[in-house]
Amino acid sequence: MDREILNELTVALQKGDAIKTQKFVKIALKKGYEPEQILTEGLVSSMNTIAEKFKKKQIFVPDLLLATRAMNAGIFILKPKLKKQLFSPIGKVLIGTIEGDLHDIGKNLVKVFLERAGFEVIDLGNDVPVNYFIEAIKKFKPQILGLSASLTTTMYGMRDVIKALEKEGLRENLLIVVGGVPITESFATGIGADIYDMDGTKVADKAKEKLKCSNF
Amino acid sequence: MDREILNELTVALQKGDAIKTQKFVKIALKKGYEPEQILTEGLVSSMNTIAEKFKKKQIFVPDLLLATRAMNAGIFILKPKLKKQLFSPIGKVLIGTIEGDLHDIGKNLVKVFLERAGFEVIDLGNDVPVNYFIEAIKKFKPQILGLSASLTTTMYGMRDVIKALEKEGLRENLLIVVGGVPITESFATGIGADIYDMDGTKVADKAKEKLKCSNF
């Protein structure tokens, strides 16, 4: 079988062209490729290339986002045909911006990278009150909680969330990531967070690494 | 009795002229002034004027220092003749710069203001190890301990001193003043100091005030 079509698929995905990506996935299926092969050799490997390029600052965020969108479009076609659920997420993350804080571009970037890394991400949005976090954790049972604050006046709200979790007995099995412009490492440690990072590309790696060594 | 001579004394002191100050004190004594009157109306009141001017930034440090020196020269003549010890110090202060720290101009200025305010000041100098502070406190029994640090790497030495005092049971009756360029109010509070101030003119006032309300 010629690999021509997988190459075309790769090009389409890397250009972020969702329509062409879907088209080439369909053609590949018709040509008799296994859905698993299309997924791994066509979609996932190209996406990894894209992610690498982004880390090296060779491409921009929109390139990454469009490629992600194209990949998801391709997966949408493949999904019913996959023999088993290849895509069980490696972990579940709940994220949100602290109450009183209305900036969320930073949080959104982190979300993109976590999803890219295979996490399922539940986004509570911004301006999230403490009790919303508590209820959502009870409901979704995530392994990771991501808290974001962009204002010096809201960053202490992170501490309130962590305190409330402790009170409810929910802290123990949770990995807590905090981030945002004013957050320092010592602040993060001081309020009892596990991971501190502002850089979206790194949060995912650190979360993966930490999860491995944790008893979740 | 004409007050001419007291006026001349005032002028000499305010000019910081120690020799003339002594001369006019002697003349005043010969003219029959009571030593107490020469002290309060000639020396102390002029010195208060000088101190006020300094606070308002109308004169410089050398003016203040020279006037202090002139006043002390005048007191040297008066002392044997005073009926009772008018000058019992209002409190005893032990000061020093933390080990590893070699800057002491700031500490010296504070010392000047404390002495001006009527405190007896014992200066341990700079680069003072923790156990020197402890021994000196046992020996001199001051009401106030002043710690100075000018480097970000030595300021934690203040905490060591306070901890050692607590261990020795010496902390309780001691008012601790800390100061120096890198010292913030929250740092001072955090290590358990009582007064934080970098401004020499204010330390004395604060110390006086605090002593009043304390149970020393």
Place this chain on the structure above:
Amino acid sequence: MAKVTFNELAINNLNDFVYGHAPKKIKFDNGMVIGGGTVYPEVNFTLPPMQVNKNTISKAYKQYKEMTEGVCQRAMELQVPGLVIEIELVPDMTFNPEWGIETTKIVKEVMNEYQDKNGLKSLLRITPVDVREGNDLEHMWRGKHWDLVMDTFKGCAENGADLLSIESVGGKNLHDDGVMFCDVAKTVFSLGIVAARDMEKLWENIVKIAEETNIIPAGDTACAFANTSMVLAVRGMIPTVFSAIDRVMCAVRTMIANEQGAIGPDKDCGYEGPYIKAITGTPISMEGKSAAVAHNSFCGNIAAAVADLWSNEAVENKRLLGGMTPEICTEMLVYDCRLMNQFTASGNNLLMRDMLVESDSRLDAHAYIMKPSVVLNIAKEIIKGKTHLERTKIAAKAAVQEIRKGFENGSLELNERELNYLNMIDSQLESIPDNEEEFIADMIENNTTEKFDPKKYDIA
């Protein structure tokens, strides 16, 4: 609707386009004249990490008092001809207008003391937070959030503010999406329709409050818009050409404050300020290298080229070896202003302007579109538009052309990735339908989400 439409440039000649001088200078009772030849420092400071609530508010007041004293003291020692202080209220001080008002009083009292005792001339800009966001927002122009913003403006105006500003956020959520995907159509829609409508309504009301209290409605900033792009571009997240074009589009939006009656100086973080000044003639506040305490940028010098106030953006109150950060920023700004004013005094201000410009403009597209000659070229096109939407599209198109021209004649360096995006943006612009109705309908259909509800803007 708009009270004034600016159909001509207030500044036509490059030689009249320089820092310190604005056609519509503003004179104050204390003798300060903004835009009258002297550049003044505008110092902006805020609380260090702390919670603001009932229990801590008195600590916050104390900090504001001390910060103001520190700034005034340093400014006095450095013999400034005049000082502007800006307080950007923290969110809790707009959610609780009484706290914002009390802060205004406290700060102004210190300023008055220094003015009376030491002859330090100063003005106070108060910038409430635009809290019209969040899950419980009912509507942009009525309901709790709107009332809080208006009450804060009013209370601060009555209690010591000299200048009123805001970093308003109408259309921000849509714009955020536009930036992340470099989606030009969405960006045009968010600015030219959504933000524009909000600016009209908001500034109509701010101007009314300022008139009633006899103070200055100063102006807005595209902080929530083009500054997001600019900062992402500086971090290498999005192309700098996008942030440059976004900035020019934002000029149309920010200028609506002036159409409604704002008379400047607009807010420091509005890097679109040069466009506002060229078109409306009002003085502007700018920030650049000294704003590195708040964010980095590629236009640290060029930002000063036509500034009338020179600001540090915002610094948290922290101690460094040289003292508290607000005082430190004051000192830095004072020396920058001294130097610019010295060039003016010796008749060399145009040379200084050109050096500020040339030192940055070649290296970055965003810096390039701040170049005074480029600003005049583009501004000339913008004013031809009949509606805000049309002006926004013209702004983008003209910016693309100027950037391309700059690259081609060697006055701007762009790498291939940037050039690709420039072409992409250009073709995206081409594909926006000429028919406004059609464009709006299409955009509303595809962008109505929980984050953006056109009904809250009375659209559709």
Place this chain on the structure above:
Amino acid sequence: MAKVTFNELAINNLNDFVYGHAPKKIKFDNGMVIGGGTVYPEVNFTLPPMQVNKNTISKAYKQYKEMTEGVCQRAMELQVPGLVIEIELVPDMTFNPEWGIETTKIVKEVMNEYQDKNGLKSLLRITPVDVREGNDLEHMWRGKHWDLVMDTFKGCAENGADLLSIESVGGKNLHDDGVMFCDVAKTVFSLGIVAARDMEKLWENIVKIAEETNIIPAGDTACAFANTSMVLAVRGMIPTVFSAIDRVMCAVRTMIANEQGAIGPDKDCGYEGPYIKAITGTPISMEGKSAAVAHNSFCGNIAAAVADLWSNEAVENKRLLGGMTPEICTEMLVYDCRLMNQFTASGNNLLMRDMLVESDSRLDAHAYIMKPSVVLNIAKEIIKGKTHLERTKIAAKAAVQEIRKGFENGSLELNERELNYLNMIDSQLESIPDNEEEFIADMIENNTTEKFDPKKYDIA
């Protein structure tokens, strides 16, 4: 004794006395040329409040690594033509030379990485602390303290330093007393005799180490001397005329490093640098407005007038909204340098110099004695002196005269209090005996205390 005595000015013409250009420029293998026309930023950063000991040293190393990375990254993004980093070792890193040496390695490694991977040219200045103080000091030139300083210099020189400097303290205690009382005779003695002898011995040895390791013996600073006066004067504690005259006297002292073979750039906080440059022709590092992070001054702009490196003095590593302070300072310095270099590129550097000068020189005596024309006038007199003591006295006398002339012709503002002190200083200078032996004997007799023991300097 002295290897070279500078009996002529290296710069005679005001038109040759400008930032970026030094008669004795220094070329480095990586292509950087200090004093060759370009002003480079010299970024200086230090640890935030923390203890440095066996348990924490690895944390300190981590901070240095991160700070260096942040600075290099920002410098690269801002496309600097070259960068100098200065590390002033903290005391514990000189008391434990191995820690200072390891820090040097760590910082240099990051710099090398950025140079190799990203083409960022850079140089590293290492400044050990002069720990020759304290209760257990045996002698200035032998014993434990001396050995520690020398071991640190040597180890750092062998492990990555490109430039060696120190803020040496010989005579400091005496000078402190002189400043507090504005006692001119004591100040002259501390500088012209005590400090001078120490500088000879110290720099003879530093130059030797630099020669052996084939790196640059850069220079000293009167930080422990005239900077104490300057900061006290800025705070209104002592008259600014005293600090100005003290500064000029300090030039004689600091220059002794160059007499012993230091070839510049001297250290940033040596505000006497312009004198060193005029007399010796070596390039200089200066700090001004951006050093407000470390201390305030009245010469924020004028300090740049003849600078070859432009520094922030020292900033503690703390986070502000815009990032970590070392990166923030880098950005500010880069923009300042860009602007100065742009003036040079367009042939207008002399005008820029004059504007930097004029913007400050009228307002403060210390700023005034940094005015290039004044520097040349006074420097011309200094070099007539035969000994360091004589030069110190000439320096003071000439400074008094220039300050008085400046006041009389209206180019310097002085209030009455300052004028009184100027006269007092003048008459104190008159009363210093011409006979050196007599002067020294008198000074030693009256100033030998536990703080100053002439035996530790082999005097008397």
